Amino acid sequence: MARTADAVIIGAGVMGSSVAYNLLNDGFRGKLLVLEKDPVHERSSTGLSAGGIRQQFGFAGNIRFSRYSVAFFERFGELMEVDGERPEIDLRQRGYLILATPEGMDALRRRYELQRSLGVEVSLLRPEEAREIVPHLSLEGIAGATYCPRDGYLDPYAVMSGYEKKARSLGAEYLVAEVVEVLREAGRVTGVVTAAGERIATGLVVNAAGPWAGEVGRMAGVEVPVEPVRRHVYTCRIPQGVGYELPMVVDPSGVYVRSETGGRILTGRADPDEPVGFNFAADRSYFMEQIWPVLAERIPLFDNLGLDRFWAGLYEVSPDHNAIIGEHPELEGLYLICGFSGHGMMQAPAAGKALAELILEGRFEEVDAGPFAPDRFARGAAIHEETVI
Ligand SMILES: Cc1cc2nc3c(=O)[nH]c(=O)nc-3n(C[C@H](O)[C@H](O)[C@H](O)COP(=O)(O)OP(=O)(O)OC[C@H]3O[C@@H](n4cnc5c(N)ncnc54)[C@H](O)[C@@H]3O)c2cc1C
Structure with a gap:
């Protein structure tokens, strides 16, 4: 070889x-290669993401992950500093406002209790209180919010880019290469082959x-x-401003909307009928028919x-x-x-840290990724998370 x-x-x-940075930052001293087939990240999910970060989940493992990650993002510039330069990630802590119908209130309250018990600074709001946060909000069909x-x-x-630059400064080597084969022998990985x-x-x-x-x-x-x-993700201009x-407003229909740079808004909704496939064709009619009418009502x-x-990008979807x-x-x-799925951006700091711990120490210490174990589907221990957006 x-x-x-x-x-x-x-x-x-x-x-x-994130894995490269965490491995090297936590003491990995070997030769670490990162192989990437698309160095401009034209099709990577990361570059096409909506960039939302939230702690308001319904599964404790996701809440813990997000709490770690939010605290990390708050110090990202300082932690990723290289040669006196700090990356600017434009973190806007304007909040997530999650709206619920009367039928959705029990579940909203349950999630609120769980989030509070894990230390999340979340509030349960009456509809009028939600409108104090977003004065243009219509309260039609809304019974409460968090x-x-x-x-x-x-x-x-x-x-x-911040993670990559820091990982390189710690010794990671990045190569433009597509892996086409993973080699194995007697139940162990032995190498990879590139295109x-x-x-x-x-x-x-x-x-x-x-x-x-x-x-x-x-x-x-x-x-x-x-x-x-x-x-899909859509950005729009609002003539009157x-x-x-x-904040990131999440309608009970699943339509989300937030401010975007340049006085614009950014919106989207996961289509439950979207078939599996590598389809990057962006569909204007989905906005016109499925998103705009909901947005204009709310x-x-x-x-x-x-x-x-x-634009259209790909969620990476596991069975749960x-x-x-x-x-x-x-x-x-x-x-x-x-x-x-739709919460990788916000989980990257915790996920990378957890995997580095597992590789280096053989166990999780600061971040417990135990519930996300690969064998959970075979064990009948799939995760139930109500708020996949
Ligand atoms: C439209 C959209 C909106 C989203 N919104 C949010 C959000 O608001 N909040 C949030 O937290 N998450 C969001 N997500 C999810 C989040 O973006 C992803 O979970 C996260 O970016 C995944 O990062 P990743 O590094 O695993 O995948 P990617 O960014 O896709 O990186 C994987 C990389 O592997 C490379 N690769 C693949 N195969 C090979 C190979 N054989 N050889 C070499 N290289 C290879 C690819 O080129 C790619 O660059 C969104 C995703 C999409 C698509």
Whole structure:
């Protein structure tokens, strides 16, 4: 074999670079290669993300992950400083405002209690109190809301680049290369092969391939249950302006909207009928038919808007729509960090830290990713999370 490495990370999206940073920052001293097939990240989920960060989940493991990550994002510039330069991730802690119908109130209250018990600064609001936060809000059909002011949104590309720059400064080597085969012998990983035909010998491979994680699993001869599903994001101009910065408002229909730079808004909704596939074609009619009517009802000011830019990226979807973190049960040396659906951006700091701990110490210490273990589906321990947006 021409080249050897102590660890190879497949994928330089936010997860791959978070793992690289955390491994090196926590004491990994071997040769660490990060292989990326699309160095401008044209199709990576990270670059196409809406950048929302929230702690308002219904599953304790997700709440704990987000609490770790929000605290990390608050110090991101300082933690990722290289040669006196700090990345600017444009963290806007304007909050998430989650609205509920009368039928949704029991579940909202249950999640609120759980979030409070885990230390989240979330409030349960009456409809009129929700309108104090968003004065243009229509309260039609709304019985209550929760609001956490430390939630918000950020620039996903800047987070990914910040991690990469720091990981490089700590010794990670990034190569433009597509992995086409994962080599194995006697139930252990032994290396990878790139599209250029190069073989790299290694006993440790991290599958951080996002929506391609299932494909990488197949290259290794094992099942990684992650499928790509198209999701849209739309930005719009508001001719009269909004006059204040919107939090991330989540309508009971699943339509979300927040302020975007340049006085615009950013909106989207996960289509429950979207089929699995690598489809990046952005669909204007989905906005016109499924999103705008809901948006204009919830915030009547948006009856008049101009569609600006729109794009489609891929969620990486596991059977329970939650992360898969840990060593593959059937292949020693293959570690997974994938399957994050619409909450990977906000979980990247915690997920990367947890996987680094597992690799270095053989157990979780600061961040417990135990509930996200790859074998949970076989054990009948799938996660139930009500708020996958
Ligand atoms: C439209 C949209 C909106 C979203 N909104 C949010 C949000 O508001 N909040 C939030 O928290 N999350 C959001 N997400 C989810 C979040 O963006 C992802 O979970 C996260 O970015 C995943 O990061 P990743 O590094 O795992 O994947 P990616 O960013 O896709 O990185 C994987 C990388 O692996 C590379 N790769 C794949 N196969 C190979 C191979 N064989 N060889 C070499 N390289 C390979 C790819 O080129 C890619 O760059 C959104 C996602 C989308 C698509």
